[in-house]
Amino acid sequence: MASVIVVGGGLAGLAATMSLARRGHAVTLLEARPRLGGRASSFTDPATGTLVDACQHVSMGCCTALHGLCETLGIRGLLEPQKRLWFRTPDGRESVFAADPWPAPFHLGRALLGAHYLTAPEKLRIAYGMARLVLESPDADPPLEKWLRKHHQTQRTIDRFWSVVLVSALNETVANAGLKYARKVFVDGFLRSRDGHTVHVPSVPLGRFYGDELRDWMLRHGVVTRLNCGVREVRSGGVTLRDGEVLHAETVILAVPFERVLDLLPQAIRELPFFSRIGDLTPSPITSVHLWLDREILNHPHAVLVDSLGHWVFTRGEVSPGRFYLQVVVSASRELKSLGRDEIQTRIVEDLKRLYPAMREARVLQAKVVTEHTASYSVVPGVDALRPTQRTPIPGLILAGDYTQTGWPATMEGAVRSGQLAADALT
Ligand SMILES: Cc1cc2nc3c(=O)[nH]c(=O)nc-3n(C[C@H](O)[C@H](O)[C@H](O)COP(=O)(O)OP(=O)(O)OC[C@H]3O[C@@H](n4cnc5c(N)ncnc54)[C@H](O)[C@@H]3O)c2cc1C
Incomplete structure (x- = not known):
């Protein structure tokens, strides 16, 4: 069996390591940081000494490779399927999104009909758009917004439906994204199976997954x-x-984020078109605002925010006596780039006050704003032309990472699949 060095202990590197070790290879895993997990991990909050996720991560029922990896480790139970999602608008109204016991794709029909923030004609328009989406080729990747407009979507259906689902799922705006991965989110998540849409939220900080x-x-x-x-x-x-x-090994699997790959390769290798294209991937940021309050303001574990600056809010309840923790996530947060942390925090707090009356009385005990500037690569139209396969033209060098060709956007699922494909490329 071959000796293998895996560089990078994120989910891609871990999945590659586990796949190869299972097959009897001698694997050495090298990680630059003092912890595993890469972007999907936690930091210790100095004030309380507790683990806090740099950003709350969620998966969906269709993330079968990620869930399989957790199963192997015996930690699948740490991912809690959410039977309901709450969609909240700034007027304080909420719609519950829950599946009916009917076969896909009809299981979510009533949930869409119940959305209070869409009119009946808008729901019809959306249903038409979804039907057209299914008929598209899975590889077609024109600009998404143009495609939506061509299929009779209005600014309101784009803002209140398509963007609400896609900006978080793809970490990209409808204006910048391509059709291909938007279609994948809806087909795999909402239309193909009954459970694909189910959001799974870790019941513990992500750092616990690498325990x-x-x-x-x-x-x-x-x-x-x-x-x-x-x-x-x-x-x-x-x-x-x-x-x-x-260190020597017969094979090296390079499982670092896309923006680090070229720096680690000798010039003669990184100039090969196979590798140099990686340099054309562009980053998309995510901002998370962590707030410790003197009270609970949410009445549910999370909410999807419509017509708001934040996209999701999650609460962990009372994390220490008198301290209630919540996190607001802003995906594809380029519009916050020019703002300082204090300004971002102020805007999110104002947003929460509009959404949740209890926030108007709440005191912010502590706050932290974290922006990951290269949270993911941007799923612009035609992005797959820039994503390399795991197998490379250099013997003994294999790539893994969410940015490689996986058929998935930049997600934990994509990272795990890339690691497994990298292991397959070796064997
Ligand atoms: C803020 C944020 C929110 C997200 N939310 C979600 C979500 O809700 N759901 C979801 O599915 N996905 C989400 N993602 C995406 C998900 O985190 C990533 O797609 C996935 O974790 C990428 O895994 P990876 O192994 O490819 O890369 P990484 O996690 O980046 O791992 C690469 C590893 O390589 C290490 N490394 C780098 N350079 C070197 C070196 N020179 N030597 C040794 N090691 C090195 C790094 O330290 C890192 O540990 C989010 C990402 C971010 C940033």
Whole structure:
């Protein structure tokens, strides 16, 4: 069996490591940071000493590879399926989105009909748009907004329906995204199966996912994990660490984020068109606003926010005596780029006051604004032409990461699939 070095301990690197270790390969996993999980992980809040997610992550029922990986580790129970989603508008009204016990795609029909923020003609328009979406080729990737307008979608249906679902799912605006992955979200999530749409929210901070169960699994399968172990250069046949140490292996799987890949490759390799195209992927940011309040303001564990600056709000309830934690997520948050953290916090708090009357009385005890500027690559029209396969033209060098060709947008599911495809490319 081959010796393999996996560079990067995010979900892609972990999935590659687990797939290969299961098949008996000798795997060494190198991670630059002191923790595993990459973008899907947590930090310790110094005020309370508790783990807080840099940004709340959710998955959907259609994320079968991610859920399979959690199953393998025995931590599937940490992902809680949400039987209901609450959609809230600034007038304080809420619609509950829940499936009926009917076969797909009819299981969500009544939920759409019940949306208080859409008129009956708008619902008809949306149903027509969905029907046209299904008829499109899965590979067609024209500009999404143009496609929606061509199929009779108005600014209101775009703002109050298509954007509400897609901006969070794709981390891109309807104005910038292509059709292909928008279609995938609706077909895989809403139309193909009864459970695809079910949102799964971790019941614990993400850092918990990389705890005892993962450590035990790695030990049992002979994986050598080295944290605080940044790689400076990757070649066919090995890597050079930042401290100058050289490690050899028959195969290297490079599982770092897209914006780091080219820096780690020797010039002659990164100039090959196969690799250089990665440099044309563009980033899309996500901002999360963490608030610790003196009271609970939500009446549900989460809400999807319509006509608001934030897209989702999640509460974890009373995390320590008298301190209630909630997080507001703003996807594709480019419009916040020119604002300082205080201004972003102020705008989100104002937004919450409009949405939740209890917020008007609440005191903010602590706040933190986190913007991940390269949260994901942007799913612009035709983006797949820039995404490399896992197998590369360089013998002994394989790529993994959510940005590689997986058929998925930048998600935990895409990352896990990329790792598994990378392992397949080796074997
Ligand atoms: C704010 C935010 C919110 C998100 N929300 C969701 C969500 O709700 N649902 C969802 O499915 N997805 C979400 N995502 C996307 C998801 O987090 C990513 O798609 C996924 O985690 C990417 O995994 P990866 O392994 O490809 O990359 P990463 O997680 O980036 O892992 C790469 C790893 O490589 C390491 N590394 C980098 N350079 C080196 C080096 N030189 N040497 C050694 N190691 C190195 C990094 O430290 C990192 O651990 C979100 C992302 C962000 C940023």
